[in-house]
Amino acid sequence: MAMGFLGFALFLFISLDLDLDQGSTSSASAASSSSTSQNVEITYGTVLKLMHEKTKFRLHSHDVPYGSGSGQQSVTGFPNVDDSNSYWIVRPEPDTSAKQGDTIPSGTIIRLQHMRTRKWLHSHLHASPISGNLEVSCFGGEPESDTGDYWRLIIEGSGKTWKQDQKIRLQHVDTGGYLHSHDKKYARIAGGQQEVCGVREKCADNVWLAAEGVYLPITESK
Template sequence: MALSCFALSVFIFLSFGSDSTSHLSASAAASEGVEITYGTVLKLMHEKTKFRLHSHEVPYGSGSGQQSVTSFPNVDDSNSYWIVRPLPGTSAKQGDTIKSGTIIRLQHMRTRRWLHSHLHASPISGNLEVSGFGGDTESDTGDYWRLLIEGSGKTWKQDQRIRLQHVDTGGYLNSHDKKYTRIAGGQQEVCGVRDKRADNVWLAAEGVYLPVSESK
């Protein structure tokens, strides 16, 4: 489904230097099964718990001390929006579809930090810490995630079961029902684990989905 002019304007405003208080409504989500392209702004829903991948300007009190990443129970929080980006220096451009096996980056819409992982221990489970790192002009290989589509699909679509495998550590983006009581009360830990589990399956949920580019 093509975006309305209003939805597209909202996307452009938010993606390229928006005010941090701006908010995307879940009503901007496209219909089921639409292809996800670079530049899409979306929420990733943890399949097992239905919480959304989330970040905020709260640092971890241990490990790297970088911006914390959690999963959040409410659907309507603007801190759960992420922009799908290609790797720097590639020919991929906004509007291109994304195939299984492609390495991507996810940029947190409001703080501009990248979904990141490394060998620091996560605060609750002691697995691989997942954090928010860098910014518009700072990114490294710790921000690289391989998209793995579950089932027979070859191109990433909304509501499709996926895993994200961290390139540097091999860990899968994971969440579970263990919750924080201090830095983010009621929110679940997000971490990396090195084996495939039901806890590391995600789906693209609410968002602004850009039309597929006609020029390849």
């Protein structure tokens, strides 16, 4: 099972279009692929799953629109570990000097790009379908991104840069809402999957951890 996951992860790494810095590429053999590694730095270009700390569901999206609110691509919490629609690429804010392999300090604005559909994790003032909080969706595409895709990384505790074993919050820049999930589940199209939404209060339900993924090594300065 472990070897199978490693092989799949390396395939993902090789096949991805990680275009942050074409002049700075890393070999697949140098990437870390693990769900249990300690103190692994998360860098731009890393492909990962985000695990909701309280329920252990993974942040997930798929090519299914919301039936209410914005009608944009839905985002949910998914119960199973082995699902390829739960992979996200960690990207920087546009027009910055950040490049693939750079570490990510607490307080940095990042974007998360859904690997399968290439859309961006997004939020706005539409109401979420179940709880009526802020809707979280996927929107845009490779050349289309706006401030609704910006999330501020907040590391819990004393950590200065994002590592795999650290609890984090993601605060949406435009609305102030924290990326949030809970035990409220969909009954129909996404049956068994949890609602993901935004809430403006800090609480235990908006803490996340980096889980399975292909973690790119830090790019050494020349």
